[in-house]
Amino acid sequence: MLNPQRLATFAAIIRTGSISAAAVELRCGKSVVSRQLASLEEQLGTRLIQRSTRRLALTEIGEQVLAEARLIERALANIEQLAEQHLQQVRGLLRVSCSMAGRRQLVPLLAEFTARYPQVKVALRLEDHMVDLIAEQIDVAIRTTSLVDSTLIARKLSGNPTVIVAAPSYLARAGVPDTPESLQQHACLVYAVGSRVYDEWAFIGKSGQYSVRVDGPLQMNDGGALVTAAAAGVGILRVPRPLVADELASGALVHVLADCVMPPGQSNYAVYPARDFLALKTAAFVDFLVEKMGA
Numbered sequence: 001m002l003n004p005q006r007l008a009t010f011a012a013i014i015r016t017g018s019i020s021a022a023a024v025e026l027r028c029g030k031s032v033v034s035r036q037l038a039s040l041e042e043q044l045g046t047r048l049i050q051r052s053t054r055r056l057a058l059t060e061i062g063e064q065v066l067a068e069a070r071l072i073e074r075a076l077a078n079i080e081q082l083a084e085q086h087l088q089q090v091r092g093l094l095r096v097s098c099s100m101a102g103r104r105q106l107v108p109l110l111a112e113f114t115a116r117y118p119q120v121k122v123a124l125r126l127e128d129h130m131v132d133l134i135a136e137q138i139d140v141a142i143r144t145t146s147l148v149d150s151t152l153i154a155r156k157l158s159g160n161p162t163v164i165v166a167a168p169s170y171l172a173r174a175g176v177p178d179t180p181e182s183l184q185q186h187a188c189l190v191y192a193v194g195s196r197v198y199d200e201w202a203f204i205g206k207s208g209q210y211s212v213r214v215d216g217p218l219q220m221n222d223g224g225a226l227v228t229a230a231a232a233g234v235g236i237l238r239v240p241r242p243l244v245a246d247e248l249a250s251g252a253l254v255h256v257l258a259d260c261v262m263p264p265g266q267s268n269y270a271v272y273p274a275r276d277f278l279a280l281k282t283a284a285f286v287d288f289l290v291e292k293m294g295a
Contacts, residue, residue, distance in 0.1 A: 006040040007069040008076050009033055010048060014066055015135055018056065025137075080279075090280045091119035097133070097141040100126050101223025102268075104243050105293065106142060113288050120281050128193060128221060134273050139282045142289075144266040153274050155286055157293040160240040160265035164201075165253040169233035177236070180212045180260055187235035188214035193221045201238050204261040227253075240265050242293075268293060 012022040013033065023030045041048055048062035058066060080092075098106050103126055110122055125131075125138070133141055134151060144160060170187075177183050180203045191198045197219060200211040216235045220226050227244055230237040231252045237244075247253040270286045272278075 002043060003040070004072050004076060006036045006043075007065075008073040009036040010040055011066060011069040011073040013037060013049070013056065014058065015137065089119065090117045090284045092279065092281050093121050093123060094281045094285055095123045095125070095137060095139045096285070097125045097127060097131050097138045099128050099142070099144070099223075100221070101128075101240075101243060102142050102144075104224050104227070105268075109289070109292050112292075113285065116288070117281070117284060120284075133271065139272060139279065140285055141271045143269050143271050151274055152271050154269040154271045155290065157268040157270055157289050158242065159267050160242065162238060162262050162265045163241045163244065163248075163258075164236060164238050164256045164260075164262075165230060165244055165248065166236045166256050167231055167233040167253055168251070170230075170235060171254070171256070173233070177256060180257065183212055183214050183236065183257075186214075186216070188216040189226050189229055189235045189237040190214065190216060190219045191221070191223060191226060192219040202263050204263060209263060242268075 009022065009026065012025055013019055016022045016025055019030055019033050019037070023033045026033065037049070044061075044065070046061050047059055048065055050057045050059060096106075103124075107124070110124070114120060114122060131138060131141065142157070143154075164183075174186055177186055180201070183201065188199075188201075199215065200213050202209055202211045204210075214236075218226075218229055218234055220229070223239060223243055226237055227239060227247065229235070230239075230244075231247055236256060237253075241248075244253055248255065270289050272282055272286065
């Protein structure tokens with residue numbers, strides 16, 4: 001009979017991209033992972049992976065076995081979660097994905113969460129691209145986009161009202177804009193990802209929604225870094241209010257064009273795979289985020 005753990009190890013090798021990475025995830029030695037793979041191939045009588053010094057490539061039969069191996073891997077995870085629920089213990093490794101900008105809200109909360117649940121270890125990945133939660137075994141992702149994947153569940157955490165802010169030093173030097181159109185005479189800090197530049201700032205007037213194209217000395221793909229630049233007096237920034245709550249409270253940044261109405265930003269969601277048995281660690285983390293971010 002095939003060893004299900006060998007199949008799960010095979011799936012982990014492909015998912016992580018290497019035997020070394022799989023060994024780290026599975027918390028065992030590289031030699032153990034290599035032996036598991038070799039034993040599986042020997043038992044099946046065929047090679048599943050073509051090895052090279054640069055990458056791993058699946059053989060044709062390897063592609064077919066992988067589809068079934070992923071089902072085995074998921075079943076083993078479900079069994080572990082069943083045991084966890086039976087013991088009623090919130091414990092284990094929790095893999096979380098969050099945007100670079102979102103870390104300003106999330107990271108300060110992790111200390112309280114791990115203190116509340118000391119048997120949970122959080123592995124946080126900061127990334128601004130969309131990840132495949134199931135393929136990469138992410139337990140929870142913090143996202144601000146609409147949910148289109150039916151294999152996922154999204155739970156709303158909070159709204160994301162947008163504000164325009166600047167440092168007092170910048171306003172003292174360049175003046176205070178009094179209309180959205182006057183932003184075109186100011187140095188504005190712009191969020192950009194790849195070829196997409198978010199340099200059109202939307203407002204709502206008496207005749208409906210309109211936008212103003214802004215420009216400035218700095219574009220970045222990291223919202224937190226843009227906040228730092230704004231606080232240093234580099235320019236004016238449009239940003240979700242939660243990301244600058246501390247700076248507004250301390251006076252490092254001040255609200256600009258506070259009387260102008262802007263479209264609401266996208267809400268924050270906790271997104272996690274739809275599974276037969278939701279791990280207690282995942283449920284506890286999502287409930288914790290709703291408690292803290294919703295407030």
